[in-house]
Amino acid sequence: MHWTASALLLLSAALLGGGVEASSSPASSIVWTNTQRFLFDVDGNQIDAYGSKINLFQGSYYLYGNSFSTTGSAFGIKSYSSPDLKHWKYEGFLYDPTTPSPCDAIGGCGRPHIVFNSESKTYVLWANAGSAGYIVGTSTSPSGPFTFLNQTAAIDPQFDGLQPADFAVETFNGKGYIVFSVLNFRSPNAGSIWPPIFQTLHISELTPDYTNTTLTSYRVTSPAMDLIDQETESPDFFVTENGTFYVFASNTCGYCNGSIALMYRANSLNATWDRQILSGYSCNGQLEGILPLQSPQNKAIDYIWHSTSVPGGPRTGFSGHIFQPLQFASDGSVHDLNCASSAAFNVSFVSGSDSLPSGVASSAVDGSPMFADYEAVCDSDQFTLYQTWQASQSGSIKSVSVNVASSVQTVPLTMTLFKFNSYQHLTAPEYKWTTYGSASYNASALTFVFDTVVASNSSNVTVSKGDLLGYSFAGADFAPKDWGRTRCVA
CATH class of the missing domain: 2.115.10.20 (Glycosyl hydrolase domain; family 43)
Incomplete structure (x- = not known):
């Protein structure tokens, strides 16, 4: 089986206005x-x-x-x-x-x-x-x-x-x-x-x-x-x-x-x-x-x-x-x-004397923790993958990024940013979320490690504190396979 780009659901960073900088x-x-x-x-x-x-x-x-x-x-x-x-x-x-x-x-x-x-x-x-x-x-x-x-x-x-x-x-x-x-x-x-x-x-x-x-x-x-x-x-x-x-x-x-x-x-x-x-x-x-x-x-x-x-x-x-x-x-x-x-x-230990650096992730308002038990997954061609979170403050979304690595995909991997009412509604029949934006990436636009890519640049979208937000991954890329030797292709 040929797998699509490997997706690591890591940095669900909704970058809102007024982000907090890292401490020095x-x-x-x-x-x-x-x-x-x-x-x-x-x-x-x-x-x-x-x-x-x-x-x-x-x-x-x-x-x-x-x-x-x-x-x-x-x-x-x-x-x-x-x-x-x-x-x-x-x-x-x-x-x-x-x-x-x-x-x-x-x-x-x-x-x-x-x-x-x-x-x-x-x-x-x-x-x-x-x-x-x-x-x-x-x-x-x-x-x-x-x-x-x-x-x-x-x-x-x-x-x-x-x-x-x-x-x-x-x-x-x-x-x-x-x-x-x-x-x-x-x-x-x-x-x-x-x-x-x-x-x-x-x-x-x-x-x-x-x-x-x-x-x-x-x-x-x-x-x-x-x-x-x-x-x-x-x-x-x-x-x-x-x-x-x-x-x-x-x-x-x-x-x-x-x-x-x-x-x-x-x-x-x-x-x-x-x-x-x-x-x-x-x-x-x-x-x-x-x-x-x-x-x-x-x-x-x-x-x-x-x-x-x-x-x-x-x-x-x-x-x-x-x-x-x-x-x-x-x-x-x-x-x-x-x-x-x-x-x-x-x-x-005795730390270095330089001040702490800051970047897009460290100044994000919402994001997955820097240290966690993350694992690589290689199944974005078999399933549509989802990551959800709750907005911690009100403001305008600047961008949402996620960590994705390239594999042998031949079709684009599409990420869609959305808002939903509740988890019960999200999985209910016929429920439609509110789409805020999307982005697609071919394998050539990704690297061979888990670098971040922007899931959505939606500068005109505003959210309120407590809003439920999420993004989806979709990118089916099927080919004939030997069921006895399925593996993640590097």
């Missing part, structure tokens, strides 16, 4: 759960950044990741900023992805990481360019634009002939480090079915300008060097005040619905690493990065596990994000991840 008071706490996985910016668009990392730069937390909205696959790197990890402002692409770059055609500049060089006052971007290796760009701003260097970064020559893969870069005490994996497609131990490749982790120091490695590396593995150690990717790491190195990673998975959560710990780069398995499936996600947050009470650092979540979605663009604080034991080990659906994590 910085927040100092946030509650994360294992079920609230979608993130949105202050304009209501889905955060479109995967394989992402969050850094604190210039008074704001910056979230960087690969964009999937344009093509459905990795295409360029987007950035978002927020002082409180809740109100995210879209900062744009780090470079123009429509112009030739060293990696867009062969990997989308995968899993970007940025570090700041205090000596040169330069932000240094590292990205995975697939078989070409790691590319490096520089900028004077954390949101770019970044200019790529003319050559790829060099790694330990012992890996010549192998493919550099997932990685992370960080700085500690004025020194830069990279932890990276390498893919071995020619191992004689590869299986006919699984594993087809082997992937091992290594760590190197960076040159003083953070644009290259020192060509010397140390393997990150347990003494077992078993299949788990040889199938590691998507790493991130940090060093504690007492000099302990922690490397977190997952097994080879690639934006999947779950992967083994791993932790490696050592007192130096060339020491023996202790390994722990923190979860068998990482709460239905794969590690993206570790987010350090400073506690406002005792200035201690809380380390937050941040992973990509694809909860049954048919493509990476439907992904969400999972956050939870790592819990350390007195011996330095880490407790297992808490993957319970009822788990909630209240974290206090």
